[in-house]
Amino acid sequence: MTGEMPQAPQVDLRSDTVTHPTTAMREAMASAPVGDDVFGDDPTVIALERRAAALLGKEAALFVPTGTMGNLVSLMAHVPRGGEVIAPAESHVFNDEAANYAVVVGAGLRPIAETEDGTPPVQSVVGAIQDSTDPHCPITSLVVVENCHAHTMSRPISPTYMRELRSSLIDGLPIHVDGARLFNAAVALGMPVSDLVADADSATFCLSKGLATPAGSVVVGSKAFIWRARRARKLVGGGMRQAGILAAAGLVALADGPDGTVARLANDHAMARRLAEGLAQQDGIVSPGHLAQPSGALLDPQRVVTNFVLFAVAGGLTRRAAYLQALRDHGVGMVSYPHGQIRAVTHLGIGEAEIDRALEASAKALAETAYH
Ligand SMILES: Cc1ncc(COP(=O)(O)O)c(C=O)c1O
Structure with missing residues (x-):
């Protein structure tokens, strides 16, 4: 083979995904107890899922390879074929996940323009809900919020907005938070991360962005939702075996002590x-x-x-x-x-x-x- 090896820039501001794992992460990965996670017996994955569920205040969690897969399995678990997702017009779910909502989920997506703080006005979201008694209409099945909202300078979305959104939606219409950078939002707003998703039914957050692990995201929600998401993960080929090697880095990231990468x-x-x-x-x-x-x-x-x-x-x-x-x-x-x-x-x-x-x-x- 000829040609030069591509080189990352010396000062690499392209993304927070370019981070390398810390020494503490590499050490934890090297010594992590592992098992076959598809059989449900990888202790390190189980520990990470428990830690994530506790931090975000939800019943259960699921470790997935990427944020995109976290959002995808969440959509698969919430939205029936022919359903419709309401999402911010500039969101990653709408623009940057290869239209998986259409190709894999079989759903439509109704984009709603955001204001400069990254939130689609609640009244616009409510106005976009379809008439479930009209057979012409797709069935509105999910509302997505992105927190931080990348396209507005990665603004954090406050719990006040989430509360207003929740109380304005019809009963039973779930909210999913694409929280790729949810911990950045929590740190910027100075509040526990669980406050940001208290009014959401499910959320995904990424370990491999600012939190600096080499790979992995986590989905959280109710036990019943996570069971459906686990099945969806298998369907899209995301069931990994000794995934504890990767989860170990996530546990370090979420640790309270000096090795943690949240604070x-x-x-x-x-x-x-x-x-x-x-x-x-x-x-x-x-x-x-x-x-x-x-x-x-x-x-x-x-x-x-x-x-x-x-x-x-x-x-x-x-x-x-x-x-x-x-x-x-x-x-x-x-x-x-x-x-x-x-x-x-x-x-x-x-x-x-x-x-x-x-x-x-x-x-x-x-x-x-x-x-x-
Ligand atoms: C807002 C948002 N959601 C989801 C993702 C998807 O994460 P991944 O690259 O791990 O698939 C990204 C990635 O940049 C993102 O910025």
């Missing part, structure tokens, strides 16, 4: 704010112009409350591509994001030195692409 998310949020404050000073960096963030205005660092910075460069898409390439040439990775935006995400590998290096690289990239 340290506050540092990622501080680093994202530092990046936004620096970028906002640079001529040519503008607000993303999306979801009520005025186009062409200065970037508002106050909007950064978790680990995402979304911004744009003046000059449009050609300059964006050139700016991203120039950043990369200076050792810094960021990615393009929908609606002409650029995304930078902080995580375990990013401290003040990396942010300062990213700001220097951005200043150079702006100067080098000023002709665009």
Whole structure:
């Protein structure tokens, strides 16, 4: 074989999925007791599922390989064929999971536009519920909330919204939270993670983003729901055998002591704010112009409350591509994001030195692409 090995940028702000497992995680993985989890006898998976269910205040949990599979098996467990899912228009479930709601679940999806805080107005959600007595209509079967809501700078969604949503929905219509970054929301809002899903029937959260494990997500809900989700996981090929090796890293992530990776998310949020404050000073960096963030205005660092910075460069898409390439040439990775935006995400590998290096690289990239 010829060709160079692809290399990650030295300062990698493309996503919080680029984190490597901590030393404590690697040690726990090496010595984890394991069994065949499809037979239900992997003690480390069972311990992780119990820990996750307790933390999120639900009866039961299920370990799955990815966040996408967590959302998929949740939809399969809640939604019948021909059912309809109500979800935010910018949500991952609608835009970024290869239309699995249609292909695998056999459901329709009714997208509802969010406001700038990431929440579809409750009245719009209620208005989208179909008439279950009319045979023309799909059966509204699930409402999805994304927390944090990625496309609004990864804003945390408050329990107040969840309570209002729950009390406005007809009885028996379940709510699922795509909580890929639910722990970021809990840390940003300074409240237990269980408060954020108290009014939801089910939730998925990812261990392999800011929490830094190599793989894995967890679904939580009632015992009956988790049984259906477990069956759905098998159907889509997600039943893993000695999965305790992976679950062991998740147990470290969720531990209370110094090895746990939840409390340290506050540092990622501080680093994202530092990046936004620096970028906002640079001529040519503008607000993303999306979801009520005025186009062409200065970037508002106050909007950064978790680990995402979304911004744009003046000059449009050609300059964006050139700016991203120039950043990369200076050792810094960021990615393009929908609606002409650029995304930078902080995580375990990013401290003040990396942010300062990213700001220097951005200043150079702006100067080098000023002709665009
Ligand atoms: C909001 C949201 N939900 C779900 C997922 C899916 O997670 P995974 O990449 O583990 O499938 C992601 C991944 O980036 C996400 O950002």
